[in-house]
Amino acid sequence: MNHPASCGPVEIFLVEDNPGDVRLTREALKEGKIYHNLWVAKDGEEALAMLHRKGEYSDIPVPDIILLDLNLPRVDGRDVLARIKEEEELKMIPVVVLTSSEAEQDVLKAYNLHANCFVTKPVDLEQFMMVVRAIESFWLTIVKMPTRI
Amino acid sequence: MSQQAEGKPVDILLVDDNPGDIRLTREALQEGQVSSRLRVAYNGRDALALLRQAANDANMTLPDIIFLDLNLPGMNGLEILAEIKGDDRFRHIPVVVFSTSEDDRDICRAYEHSASCYVVKQSEVEKFTEVLKSLVRLLATGGQKGGQTGASTQEETGSGGN
Amino acid sequence: MLTKPDEPASRTSALPKSLSLGVLAVVFIAELLLMFLLPRLLPTADEVVVGIADSIVLTLVVSPFLCFFIYREASKRKSADEAMAERSRELARSNADLEQFAYAVSHDLREPLRMIRVFLELLGKRYEGKLDADADDFIAFAADGAARMQKQIADLLDYSRVGSSGIELSPLESGVALERALGDLRLALEESGAVVTHDLLPRVLADESQLVRLFQNLIGNAIKFRGNEPLTVHVGAAEREGVWVFSVRDNGIGIASEHFEKIFLLFKRIYSPSEYPGTGIGLAICKKIVEQHGGRIWVESEPGQGATFYFTLPVMGDSSS
Numbered sequence: 049m050n051h052p053a054s055c056g057p058v059e060i061f062l063v064e065d066n067p068g069d070v071r072l073t074r075e076a077l078k079e080g081k082i083y084h085n086l087w088v089a090k091d092g093e094e095a096l097a098m099l100h101r102k103g104e105y106s107d108i109p110v111p112d113i114i115l116l117d118l119n120l121p122r123v124d125g126r127d128v129l130a131r132i133k134e135e136e137e138l139k140m141i142p143v144v145v146l147t148s149s150e151a152e153q154d155v156l157k158a159y160n161l162h163a164n165c166f167v168t169k170p171v172d173l174e175q176f177m178m179v180v181r182a183i184e185s186f187w188l189t190i191v192k193m194p195t196r197i
Numbered sequence: 198m199s200q201q202a203e204g205k206p207v208d209i210l211l212v213d214d215n216p217g218d219i220r221l222t223r224e225a226l227q228e229g230q231v232s233s234r235l236r237v238a239y240n241g242r243d244a245l246a247l248l249r250q251a252a253n254d255a256n257m258t259l260p261d262i263i264f265l266d267l268n269l270p271g272m273n274g275l276e277i278l279a280e281i282k283g284d285d286r287f288r289h290i291p292v293v294v295f296s297t298s299e300d301d302r303d304i305c306r307a308y309e310h311s312a313s314c315y316v317v318k319q320s321e322v323e324k325f326t327e328v329l330k331s332l333v334r335l336l337a338t339g340g341q342k343g344g345q346t347g348a349s350t351q352e353e354t355g356s357g358g359n
Numbered sequence: 360m361l362t363k364p365d366e367p368a369s370r371t372s373a374l375p376k377s378l379s380l381g382v383l384a385v386v387f388i389a390e391l392l393l394m395f396l397l398p399r400l401l402p403t404a405d406e407v408v409v410g411i412a413d414s415i416v417l418t419l420v421v422s423p424f425l426c427f428f429i430y431r432e433a434s435k436r437k438s439a440d441e442a443m444a445e446r447s448r449e450l451a452r453s454n455a456d457l458e459q460f461a462y463a464v465s466h467d468l469r470e471p472l473r474m475i476r477v478f479l480e481l482l483g484k485r486y487e488g489k490l491d492a493d494a495d496d497f498i499a500f501a502a503d504g505a506a507r508m509q510k511q512i513a514d515l516l517d518y519s520r521v522g523s524s525g526i527e528l529s530p531l532e533s534g535v536a537l538e539r540a541l542g543d544l545r546l547a548l549e550e551s552g553a554v555v556t557h558d559l560l561p562r563v564l565a566d567e568s569q570l571v572r573l574f575q576n577l578i579g580n581a582i583k584f585r586g587n588e589p590l591t592v593h594v595g596a597a598e599r600e601g602v603w604v605f606s607v608r609d610n611g612i613g614i615a616s617e618h619f620e621k622i623f624l625l626f627k628r629i630y631s632p633s634e635y636p637g638t639g640i641g642l643a644i645c646k647k648i649v650e651q652h653g654g655r656i657w658v659e660s661e662p663g664q665g666a667t668f669y670f671t672l673p674v675m676g677d678s679s680s
Contacts, residue, residue, distance in 0.1 A: 056539055083545055133311070140308035159289035162282070162311045165336045186331050191293075191314040194305040217474045224481055297470055320476040320509060322484070 058084040058188055061111035063095040063128065064146075065120050069169070069176075073115065076180035082188050087111065092123025096131060099138060111141055113187050116163075118147040118154060126157060133162040140194045144183055206232040207337045210260035212244040212277065213237070213295070214269055218318070221325065222264070229326040231333055236260065241272030245280055252286035259287055261337040265312075267296040267303070275310050282311045291336040380429075383422055390415045461519035465512045472512065476505045507638075511626065514640040518625065521644055522651045526566045530675055533605070534560035536567060537594055540574035544582070551582050557594040561603055563672045569648045574607075576641040577668050581609035583635060586663070601674055602654070608667040614660040623656065645670070 060077065064070050070088055077086060087108060089095035095116075098105045114132065118125035129145065132138045142164040147154065150168050158166045167183060170176050187193060209226075213219055219237055226233050238244035244263075251257040263281065267274030274294060282288045291313035296303060299317055307315045313336055319325040394411045479502040487495060534557065541548065541555060548555065555578065563570075574594070581592045588610060595606045614622065614629070621627045623646045628639035649656040649670045660666035 056542065081546060083542060139311070140305055142308065142314065156289050159291060162288075164313045165291065167335065182331070182335070186335055187314070190328050190331055191316050192299065192304050193315070194308045195301045217478070221477055221481075297473070318473060320473045322477055322480045325477075 056083075058082060058113070059087065059109045059111045060084050060184075061087045061089070061095075061098070061114045063089045063092070063114065063120065063125065064117045065090050066117075069117075072173070072176055073180050076177040077184060079177070080181050080184045082184060085109075092120045092125060092128045094122075095120075095128050096123060099132065110137075112193055114141055114143045115183070116143055116145050118145060118149060118158070126161065129158065129161045129163055142187060142193055144187070146183075206234050207333050208234050208258060208261045209236065209264060209333075209337075210244065210247065210262075211235060211237045211264045212239075212241065212269065212274075213264070213266040214239045215266070218266065218295075221322070222329070225322060225326040225329050228322065229330045231330055233333070240269055241274075241277035241280070244277060248281065248284070248287050252284075260290060262333065263290055263292045264332075265292050265294050267294055267298070267307070275306060278307070278310045278312060293332055293336065380426070383418075383425065387415075387418055387422070390418060458519045458523050461515055462523070465516035465519065468512050469509070469516075472505060472509050476502065476509060479505060507632070511638050514626075514638045518640055518644055518647065521572075521647050522566075522569065526569065526651050528564050528566055528652075530562055530564055531567050531570070532560070533563050533565070533570065533596065533603075533672075536565075536570040537574050539571045540578060543571070543575055544578060547579065547582050551585060551590055553582055553585070553590040553592060555592045555594070558596055560594070560596050560605075561598070562675055563603060564675045565652055565672060566648075569651070573645050573648045573670070576645050577607045580641055580668075581607065581611055581666075583637070584666075585609070585611040586665075598674060602671040603674055604669055604671050606667050606669050608665065610665040613662040613664045614658060614666050615662050616660075619658055619660075622658070 062070060062073055064073070067090075070090075074086055077084060087098065089098050097103070098108060099111075101108060101110075116125050116129060118129075120128070125145070125147070129143060132141065132143060139162075143162075145158045145163040145166045146169055147166075148169050155166050167179060170179055211219060211222055213222075223235060226235065236247065238247055244265075248259065251259045265274055265277060269277070272280075274296070278292055278294065281290070281292060288311075292311075294307045294312040294315045295318055296307075296315070297318050304315050314332075316328060316332070319328060390411055394415060479498060483495070483498045483502060486498075537557060537560060547553075578592055578594075582590065591610050593606075593608045595608070597604050597606075618629050622629065622639075623642045625643045626639045627643075628635075628637070632638075645668075646656050649672075652672055654671040654673070656668065656670040658666055658668050
């Protein structure tokens with residue numbers, strides 16, 4: 049396991065406007081055996097406010113990993129990604145771009161903006177859950193993530 | 198979850214000077230039956246030369262994913278990473294950083310330099326094989342992400358060793 | 360590898376010296392005053408005057424000796440304090456050197472060891488059954504030895520890192536540290552069906568991550584060495600003689616008294632790895648953590664009767680960190 053013994057739960061941050069997908073992600077993560085907290089933002093603006101810990105969000109922790117849907121209301125997912133990867137305090141947080149888009153331009157654009165990886169959301173329910181768990185297992189147990197300051 | 202076209206082996210550029218690790222990677226890809234093409238560069242200079250050439254030459258292809266050892270002679274891993282991410286022609290290629298170090302500072306620095314992810318070098322072949330399969334499945338752009346079919350792994354050595 | 364905080368040597372011995380001199384001076388002056396005043400106030404108090412004169416003489420005679428003893432004790436204390444401080448500094452230096460050595464060794468040894476392991480494994484897999492049975496055995500032994508060595512090096516590295524970047528003391532709720540340790544042990548606790556209870560735990564001055572680690576190792580051990588009956592663990596704390604004495608009591612397999620000291624040493628195990636997993640470093644780490652906080656750790660147990668691990672932490676308000 050990545051985390052040093054005394055690190056506590058993994059802080060997972062989901063930016064997703066579709067409540068159904070939010071629920072699915074929550075369930076999939078619960079089934080995995082990893083001790084975590086899930087934070088959800090429903091649009092780009094809320095996501096940025098939470099990441100910058102402004103106002104009512106001043107108490108939430110810096111996430112260990114961000115799952116980001118590209119197509120969001122208010123502030124687009126691509127802009128959120130760009131902002132995250134520009135800012136010193138946020139750029140090292142792994143960002144997994146989750147989206148229904150399969151278009152190659154989107155893939156390239158995401159990687160150009162330094163997304164850590166890009167995953168197309170499957171249409172099938174069971175596949176979706178598997179994907180989320182595969183992402184969780186990959187980022188939380190297979191590779192090393194930067195530790196929170 | 199894959200957005201790649203079916204059938205193409207994944208094109209991997211491995212930047213590592215340790216012959217044991219290079220051989221291990223080749224064996225693990227074979228064990229895992231990952232359909233792939235493995236190119237090797239022994240140092241940063243050669244890796245960048247290969248990338249620049251592939252970017253300019255219509256007959257050559259850029260790799261779908263780069264495995265970069267942090268501990269290299271000459272240019273160190275982070276410098277190479279910075280160069281790759283600084284060049285518009287190939288900065289979109291996901292770079293997986295490999296290292297024996299589990300030091301938090303090394304991990305953070307790699308992510309700060311826009312590594313896609315950080316992997317600690319494994320001592321168990323089975324685990325390493327699983328890691329490679331996951332990396333290819335989740336990260337590689339273009340080409341098939343390997344997996345169930347095909348075990349065709351060809352190897353070309355990059356522009357000379359050190 | 361005891362390290363104690365440096366004590367301000369001069370301050371502790373100056374006080375008794377000046378205090379005792381002051382007291383002597385006051386007594387002397389009081390007696391002089393009485394000697395002159397009493398005859399005027401009480402004309403018939405000749406015996407009293409003589410008595411006071413006697414006591415003044417006595418004081419005059421005794422005081423040089425008293426002064427001498429007081430000074431000597433004070434300077435002995437002072438040089439003992441200085442010696443202690445110097446020894447602490449030396450110990451700290453040699454600890455730092457040892458840690459650096461352990462880190463360098465374990466870090467650099469890992470790479471060649473990895474090559475050995477990886478290719479032994481490939482060899483074993485690729486040629487299993489194709490060479491003779493002896494070859495299979497030899498490869499298996501070699502691979503096993505390499506795996507164990509690697510685990511030990513990893514643990515040595517871990518051990519050398521405990522407190523290597525300094526120890527950050529801050530006031531914290533030990534109960535919260537316990538909760539965090541239990542959170543990290545969640546899976547193991549669920550699988551073993553263990554029930555963990557605790558007293559009201561105090562606020563202490565400690566390094567948070569180290570305290571969590573300490574609890575984690577002790578409770579992890581309780582889980583590992585549990586007996587046949589359902590595991591219960593109780594964490595208590597009692598204040599005794601200026602320190603908090605924490606206890607972690609379990610109803611597991613217990614420990615024979617001849618092992619009480621040994622188990623806190625690096626890599627020393629009672630059982631072989633095939634019986635219980637681990638390289639024997641958990642308690643060595645606990646000991647290092649406790650000693651870095653200036654405390655003590657020990658165990659009381661009987662085979663078959665569970666074990667209670669005790670460790671001390673200073674009561675808050677005492678340490679000048």
